[in-house]
Amino acid sequence: AQSVTQLDSHVSVSEGTPVLLRCNYSSSYSPSLFWYVQHPNKGLQLLLKYTSAATLVKGINGFEAEFKKSETSFHLTKPSAHMSDAAEYFCVVSDVAGGTSYGKLTFGQGTILTVHP
């Protein structure tokens, strides 16, 4: 069974400072990992994904994440926070069973990012 742990339920930063949102996963095989962002009362937007190619993954809006197999981590970073980054972020593992044409997602509990002026 797969699981995802987001290590911080809330992160608060000042505008212009770096962002670090931490995620650890548990998977019995090489996983597909994602970060999604959700602004208040909106749907989930895909930020980036790791699918066993490059371990450093670049996403939209200046975000990137590094897959570290030895640490079972997939932390999300951004060099300089913007007010518009304030939202909830979900780390997600995807499982595609052999022979099927769909996946099942395992979500972390989410990290709420607050950005102060």
Add this chain to the structure above:
Amino acid sequence: DTEVTQTPKHLVMGMTNKKSLKCEQHMGHRAMYWYKQKAKKPPELMFVYSYEKLSINESVPSRFSPECPNSSLLNLHLHALQPEDSALYLCASSQVTGLTDTQYFGPGTRLTVL
């Protein structure tokens, strides 16, 4: 284009009403999903359709009835809901490539049951 659309954006209904939520995608994806999301929680999977056939029902009460009329459309029919069914309902679609499945989500329908 990675757009999934959902209508309506907001829905208020009484416990005796019948209503439907609609989801549409034109990315050629053959898997479509319904999720329910309560406040301050991650989404929970309700149903999965693959090639227009119901593949997963996560023990959802029968007052929720999904329908996939064609490869682009997904409906969720609602009848005799309870106040605890109030939530954000999200639709998603995906196309599996190898062992990778990337799901794209719609903006959601905010449902309030009175």
